Amino acid sequence: MKKFSSLFLISLLSGATTLGAYKLAFEGNGYFSNTKNSIVTTASQSYGKNVGLSSEVLDFTEAADKTIHTVVHVKNVSRRTVSNPMLEYFYGYGGQQQQEQVGTGSGVIISEDGYIVTNNHVIKDATEIEITLNNKKSYTAKLIGTDSKMDIALLKINAEEKLPYSVFANSDAVKIGEWVLAVGNPYNLTSTVTAGIVSAKARNLDSNGIQSFIQTDAAVNPGNSGGALVNTRGELIGINTMISSPTGSYTGYSFAVPSNNARKIIEDIMEFGNVQRGILGVEGGELNGSASKELGIAQTQGFYINKVSKNSGAEKSGLQKGDIIVKLDDQNIATYADLSGYINTKRPNDKVQVTYIRDGKNKVVPVTLSKNEFFTTEFKGIELENIDANDKKKFKIDYGVKIKAITNENLLQYNEELKGNIILNIDNVKATNIEAVSKIFKDKDDSQSIRIEMINKNGEVFRIII
Incomplete structure (x- = not known):
């Protein structure tokens, strides 16, 4: 009996030691701030490292189950007027026709009252946006705001019940080699899940240097844009945005906007109505x-x-x-x-x-x-500034930089004609903002001629070479 008691005590101590070692090895701490009065919910301070080769550690079922019900199908219906000159010429009618176009993508529910984040390119130019949940219920969505630079859009639906939603993790804490899941809802199917690892961080795929993507080898295909990239706890670390492929289908890498960037954009839209940079x-x-x-x-x-x-x-x-x-x-x-x-x-x-x-x-x-908005740049005696909301509305454009002043002696005689004009392209590269233009000019010197496309105060587009 004494021997049995000793064995029992040893077994008990061994079990406690094993449990303690497991907790020390696999339950790390991370940092996630909670933002008051925000629709964004952040993960608790328990960003753990689920690393290893055992089947127990690599069990993705809990993370997948948490996420699939928060990822939705996004249907974008847009209508445009197209001309049919043949009908107009022969029959005198039918010159203008309405054509409907349908695009699809995915989105992620981020609050129980129906706020949804997706990619800007998924809902761009939409006249109607329809959301289908994983349970097949459909709703018409309202566009709350967008950020074309970071390719993020915020939508809202009014559902009858409280909705499941994803919580935001700290994407700065994501490690290269960490396991992740990509979840999308393409083509109005139920949510689909793929697994991979974080291949790289801070990937810059934008010629203007705006983006800073998380790169992963989890398979993402067309229709998954706007879906969720989550860690093994089911916490949101990114919004899937694009793939790198010569064929248009997945061939090895996909990219996501980090959750910290997406979260900041969403909070800006909710608080200010636009993105504060x-x-x-x-x-x-x-x-x-x-x-x-x-x-x-x-x-x-x-x-x-x-x-x-x-x-x-x-x-x-x-x-x-x-x-x-x-x-x-x-x-x-x-x-x-x-x-x-x-x-x-x-x-x-x-x-x-x-x-x-x-x-x-x-x-x-x-x-x-x-x-x-307060920044300017100067090149070849032309001082430039960012356009504002009034310029965008007046000229029906969403990018460009305005000529603020002319100091170039050769151009001073055209000061009245040039000042206030909006530059759209420089050497066939979009002049999206001051940052982008500064980057274009950085690679040029004053001896090089440049071709500029601009729109004048009357809305006329013309080109000059300086």
Whole structure:
């Protein structure tokens, strides 16, 4: 009996030790802030590492079950007028006809009262938006707001019951190699689930350097745009946006807007009616072996400041040309996508701690972000600024930069004709905003001629070469 009691005690202690070791090994802590008065729900402080090879650790069923009921089918119906000159010529009628187009995608419910996040390209130009839940119930959705730069849109449906919804995780805490699930609802099927790992972070696929994607090898196909990328706990870490493919179908990689960026956009739309973008106030580029060699510096990672914008937070904080930004708050900065991705989670007047290298020494300075609309840039004696909401409405455009002033002596005689015009393209590249235009000009010098397409104050489009 004594021997049995000893064995029982040893077994009990072994079990307790095993359970304690399991908790230490597999239950980590992460950081997720809760935002009051927000439709966005964040995950609890339990961002764990589910890593290993056992079938128990790699069981995705709970995460899938949590997510499939929160992912919806999005149907976009748009109507456009098309001309039929043959009918008009022969019969005198039928010159104008209404044509209906239907597009589909996915979306993610983010609140029990029916707010849904999807991609902007899924609902672009829609005259009607229909949402079908995983239980096959359908609703007409209202468009609350969009952000074309980050390809995010916010919708709202009025359902009879409280809806299941996804909670937001901290996408900055996502690790390369971490297991993830991609969940979509394509072609009005019930939700579909694929699994993969995070292949890379801060991927920049946009020529303007706006985006900072999470890259994964979880299979995503057309129709899954706007769906959820979740961790193994079923928490939202991204909104699936695009695939990289020469055929239009999945061939290895897919990309998602990080949840921190999506969350900030949603909260901006709800609070301000539009997206509030903060600007650090620096221009330059990311370092690599060749760039560093050309600049004559040893550092091969980070963001090299080539220019500091006037009256910006960067200038007021003393940042200079030649400084190398290596960290923003606690986020390491190795590429331009790292920098732009982190700044895109901030608003004007937010403060960030900028760690930079100057003369071989690390320095830290707080920088207050400025508002994007206040920024200007200048090239070849033409000062440019971002267009505002009135310009967009007046000319029925959603991008462009306005000519604020002319200082070029050769162009001064055309000052009245050029001032106030809106530039749409520079050398066949869209002039989406000041950031994009600055990047275009960075690769050119004053000796190069450039072709500019613009719209004048009368709404007429014309081109000039300077």
